[in-house]
Amino acid sequence: METTRLESFSDGVLAVAITLLVLDLHVPDRTHGDLGHLLWNQWPNYAAYVVSFFVIGIIWVNHHAVFSHIARADRPLMFVNLMLLLSVVLIPFSTALFARYVRADTADAHIAGAVYGATMLAMSVGYASLWWWATREAGGLLHPHLDAVQARRTLRRFGAGLLAYAGTIGLAFISAPLTLGVHFLLAVYYAFNQLRVEGQQPAPGND
Amino acid sequence: METTRLESFSDGVLAVAITLLVLDLHVPDRTHGDLGHLLWNQWPNYAAYVVSFFVIGIIWVNHHAVFSHIARADRPLMFVNLMLLLSVVLIPFSTALFARYVRADTADAHIAGAVYGATMLAMSVGYASLWWWATREAGGLLHPHLDAVQARRTLRRFGAGLLAYAGTIGLAFISAPLTLGVHFLLAVYYAFNQLRVEGQQPAPGND
Amino acid sequence: METTRLESFSDGVLAVAITLLVLDLHVPDRTHGDLGHLLWNQWPNYAAYVVSFFVIGIIWVNHHAVFSHIARADRPLMFVNLMLLLSVVLIPFSTALFARYVRADTADAHIAGAVYGATMLAMSVGYASLWWWATREAGGLLHPHLDAVQARRTLRRFGAGLLAYAGTIGLAFISAPLTLGVHFLLAVYYAFNQLRVEGQQPAPGND
Amino acid sequence: METTRLESFSDGVLAVAITLLVLDLHVPDRTHGDLGHLLWNQWPNYAAYVVSFFVIGIIWVNHHAVFSHIARADRPLMFVNLMLLLSVVLIPFSTALFARYVRADTADAHIAGAVYGATMLAMSVGYASLWWWATREAGGLLHPHLDAVQARRTLRRFGAGLLAYAGTIGLAFISAPLTLGVHFLLAVYYAFNQLRVEGQQPAPGND
Numbered sequence: 001m002e003t004t005r006l007e008s009f010s011d012g013v014l015a016v017a018i019t020l021l022v023l024d025l026h027v028p029d030r031t032h033g034d035l036g037h038l039l040w041n042q043w044p045n046y047a048a049y050v051v052s053f054f055v056i057g058i059i060w061v062n063h064h065a066v067f068s069h070i071a072r073a074d075r076p077l078m079f080v081n082l083m084l085l086l087s088v089v090l091i092p093f094s095t096a097l098f099a100r101y102v103r104a105d106t107a108d109a110h111i112a113g114a115v116y117g118a119t120m121l122a123m124s125v126g127y128a129s130l131w132w133w134a135t136r137e138a139g140g141l142l143h144p145h146l147d148a149v150q151a152r153r154t155l156r157r158f159g160a161g162l163l164a165y166a167g168t169i170g171l172a173f174i175s176a177p178l179t180l181g182v183h184f185l186l187a188v189y190y191a192f193n194q195l196r197v198e199g200q201q202p203a204p205g206n207d
Numbered sequence: 208m209e210t211t212r213l214e215s216f217s218d219g220v221l222a223v224a225i226t227l228l229v230l231d232l233h234v235p236d237r238t239h240g241d242l243g244h245l246l247w248n249q250w251p252n253y254a255a256y257v258v259s260f261f262v263i264g265i266i267w268v269n270h271h272a273v274f275s276h277i278a279r280a281d282r283p284l285m286f287v288n289l290m291l292l293l294s295v296v297l298i299p300f301s302t303a304l305f306a307r308y309v310r311a312d313t314a315d316a317h318i319a320g321a322v323y324g325a326t327m328l329a330m331s332v333g334y335a336s337l338w339w340w341a342t343r344e345a346g347g348l349l350h351p352h353l354d355a356v357q358a359r360r361t362l363r364r365f366g367a368g369l370l371a372y373a374g375t376i377g378l379a380f381i382s383a384p385l386t387l388g389v390h391f392l393l394a395v396y397y398a399f400n401q402l403r404v405e406g407q408q409p410a411p412g413n414d
Numbered sequence: 415m416e417t418t419r420l421e422s423f424s425d426g427v428l429a430v431a432i433t434l435l436v437l438d439l440h441v442p443d444r445t446h447g448d449l450g451h452l453l454w455n456q457w458p459n460y461a462a463y464v465v466s467f468f469v470i471g472i473i474w475v476n477h478h479a480v481f482s483h484i485a486r487a488d489r490p491l492m493f494v495n496l497m498l499l500l501s502v503v504l505i506p507f508s509t510a511l512f513a514r515y516v517r518a519d520t521a522d523a524h525i526a527g528a529v530y531g532a533t534m535l536a537m538s539v540g541y542a543s544l545w546w547w548a549t550r551e552a553g554g555l556l557h558p559h560l561d562a563v564q565a566r567r568t569l570r571r572f573g574a575g576l577l578a579y580a581g582t583i584g585l586a587f588i589s590a591p592l593t594l595g596v597h598f599l600l601a602v603y604y605a606f607n608q609l610r611v612e613g614q615q616p617a618p619g620n621d
Numbered sequence: 622m623e624t625t626r627l628e629s630f631s632d633g634v635l636a637v638a639i640t641l642l643v644l645d646l647h648v649p650d651r652t653h654g655d656l657g658h659l660l661w662n663q664w665p666n667y668a669a670y671v672v673s674f675f676v677i678g679i680i681w682v683n684h685h686a687v688f689s690h691i692a693r694a695d696r697p698l699m700f701v702n703l704m705l706l707l708s709v710v711l712i713p714f715s716t717a718l719f720a721r722y723v724r725a726d727t728a729d730a731h732i733a734g735a736v737y738g739a740t741m742l743a744m745s746v747g748y749a750s751l752w753w754w755a756t757r758e759a760g761g762l763l764h765p766h767l768d769a770v771q772a773r774r775t776l777r778r779f780g781a782g783l784l785a786y787a788g789t790i791g792l793a794f795i796s797a798p799l800t801l802g803v804h805f806l807l808a809v810y811y812a813f814n815q816l817r818v819e820g821q822q823p824a825p826g827n828d
Contacts, residue, residue: 005214005271007626012222015633016430018710019641020226025714027721035722035729039736053710057703061696064626075268079398082264089225089260093232100234101242108242115246191700212421212478219429223637227433282475286605289471296432296467300439307441308449315449322453419628419685426636434640489682493812496678503639503674507646514648515656522656529660 003073006081010063013085017092018056021049024096048099051180052091054187059088059123062190066127069151070134071143080133084126087119094119102176113172113179120183121165128158161190210280213288217270220292224299225263228256231303255306258387259298261394266295266330269397273334276358277341278350287340291333294326301326309383320379320386327390328372335365368397417487420495424477427499431506432470435463438510462513465594466505468601473502473537476604480541483565484548485557494547498540501533508533516590527586527593534597535579542572575604624694627702631684634706638713639677642670645717669720672801673712675808680709680744683811687748690772691755692764701754705747708740715740723797734793734800741804742786749779782811 025045028038070077094116101112134141135151142148164186172179232252235245277284301323308319341348342358349355371393379386439459442452484491508530515526548555549565556562578600586593646666649659691698715737722733755762756772763769785807793800 001271001275005218008215008629009218009222009267009271011626011630012219012426012429012633013226015426015630016223016226016637017229018706019634019637020229022638022641022710022714025711027714027717030722030725030729034727035725035732039732050707053707054703057700057706060630061699061703064622064630064699068622078268078271079264082261082268085225085264086257086260089229090232093229093234096234101237104237104242106241108237111242111246208478208482212425215422216425216429216474216478219426219633219636220433222633223430223433224436227436285475285478286471289468289475292432292471293464293467296436297439300436300441303441308444311444311449313448315444318449318453415685415689419632422629423632423636423681423685426633427640430637430640431643434643492682492685493678496675496682499639499678500671500674503643504646507643507648510648515651518651518656520655522651525656525660 001073003067003070006073006078007063007067010081010085011060014056014060014063014088017089018053018060020092021052021056021095024092024099025049044102045099047180048095048102051184051187052095054191055120055183056088056091058187058190059127062127066131066134069143069146070141072141074141077130077133077141080126080129084123084130087122087126090119090122098176098180102180109176110173113176114169116183117165117168117172117179120186121162121169124158124161124165128155128162131155131158161186208280210274210277213280213285214270214274217288217292218267221263221267221270221295224296225260225267227299228259228263228302231299231306232256251309252306254387255302255309258391258394259302261398262327262390263295263298265394265397266334269334273338273341276350276353277348279348281348284337284340284348287333287336291330291337294329294333297326297329305383305387309387316383317380320383321376323390324372324375324379324386327393328369328376331365331368331372335362335369338362338365368393415487417481417484420487420492421477421481424495424499425474428470428474428477428502431503432467432474434506435466435470435509438506438513439463458516459513461594462509462516465598465601466509468605469534469597470502470505472601472604473541476541480545480548483557483560484555486555488555491544491547491555494540494543498537498544501536501540504533504536512590512594516594523590524587527590528583530597531579531582531586531593534600535576535583538572538575538579542569542576545569545572575600622694624688624691627694627699628684628688631702631706632681635677635681635684635709638710639674639681641713642673642677642716645713645720646670665723666720668801669716669723672805672808673716675812676741676804677709677712679808679811680748683748687752687755690764690767691762693762695762698751698754698762701747701750705744705751708743708747711740711743719797719801723801730797731794734797735790737804738786738789738793738800741807742783742790745779745782745786749776749783752776752779782807 026042028035028042098112098116101108103109104112131151132155135148135155140148142151168179168182168186171182233249235242235249305319305323308315310316311319338358339362342355342362347355349358375386375389375393378389440456442449442456512526512530515522517523518526545565546569549562549569554562556565582593582596582600585596647663649656649663719733719737722729724730725733752772753776756769756776761769763772789800789803789807792803
């Protein structure tokens, strides 16, 4: 099957999930103090909004990059993609939870940070599975001119991301705010670290 | 008419409905206890989220499969498709209702489970109607190379699904949590049970 | 300009607006009574959901039909289309307002019904403007093979719709529930009353 | 890379953001007075809805216009586009904040107006960056037949918009309601002020 509808459905889910992040920015109620102070007091929500916006944005950019290498979709690919989307749709929830508890003095901050990290770990497992299935040796789904063996080798890079995200779960038990910073840095890393698969000639219209 | 916009509108509705499921995961309020316990206490919401996510995901996968067999849309097809979407858009409501009441000791759990099952029954009636209209004998909408008689015979499989979903409504009055498990199994069944319609040659770009 | 992105943006807005209707179905709070009764008590919400779902659905079907006659978009068309969408996005609000107040004994029911009718009137003004601009005598936007003069004549039908929707505003002051029924009948009328513009030969791929 | 998915993802985000504006129109609670008066009392919400709807609508129209000049996307373009979308997704929040506080007698009205203006400033910085990157001298992304030097010159017009939006932040400290009016006029200006880049011949299918 062609990948057109798979991409357009994924674009839709990612677009809705990234826009729902705004629902965690609350209009403060005047009765609790002056507005400037109340807005300032919401800073974890803004910080979490920016980090999660870039995380979902970069998930989209890389989804785009991965699918520019994939020539056709089969049924398992659709389910692996659904599993990836299941974790992405959780991000607005994890973000709201993190923003609400990151300043707590108690263990609650650690738990909220760990849930945020676990969501990202699930997302990176989804990504690695997608690429693993698309580049498998027999019956892979890549454009025929691409070098499947070399493409497969890039899986190691996905493995590194997996370890990093697992690490942020542990880090959350040391410092929750620090975890948010590390998630931002990981997003920046994935922003630059473009998936490159070489082939004899570029796919028409994809390069 | 071409099916392009019908598919893209349906993709949009399915993408929004599947993402709205996250709105039923609530950020707990600290004043009621410790966060770990409060999050754990929400387990029916997570279970219902996962089941409904896969249900809508598989509705999308099968919508995709059905429309890869359909060559053109007529006006009745659009309305049958709207009826299918009407039931899909109810799923976030039924899911939230189910998650809220599944643990109730009273008849409320049975009612919530029955509403969830009824939503699924409506969805499967929508699906069967869509396929029934597309494969009708005169003026069917399938790709010309496909075997319409054989395609029509697959309607029986839709009929079985209908009976199964009707059964879950009754099951809800025995055990609501069990109903959720059966809905998960039905989703797994429809994940594997691909609609196969044979033809003399594959439609270009659809196989 | 091509109409591709105009159609895909409109599909997106219509898909989100139709799906947001589900947010007006509330999960009742157990503390107020038994669930069956509480769910039954929400019947105006279900009725309003079904009517508004079909209204937006038919807006989409007719948007699709209108744009299958339009060959190219200019800048004013985009703004007329935006005005149409502005009224469509109001529908989830008018629907929630209507469902909340339709049973009130006071003038509130009349006001809620009138707001619902006014939203539909605004929508039908948007539609008539769209068709009026696309079929204007000089520099019209229809496919060249279509008969612009005859297309223009169909404007009268849009005018009739306008009058009917204006009438529902008055009807709201007699009976709010009756108004909802009339809106349903109007939706059914527009479902059947397909825009037909004759031409010398069908546009390739659009008929 | 082609710009197809970049456009469809942006269409999705813009469509969701523009539709979420409706969530700031509240169904009043009858216990607080008569419905007509309560609805009338929400006028800042309607005014802010209309202004923000046209602002996002015109962002979409111009996004469409900008991308009809862009032949291909590179990775930095995707990130500049993400930064633009990050500010657009903030608009439903800024709109709700503005509508809630515009009538306050205190400094709160000024702050709410300034936040609204700052969101628009961020959006116009995003736009200017997008056009600046697409029209850069070496390796620009425009259709080859377009005059890149002349296109670059239109950046000055973006600069003027930037100054105007910065001005609305100051204006908010004089009169918050006046600021909303100015934002409406700015939207009207951008509605008429079409980006025109001349070339030797129109891009096929884009004019």
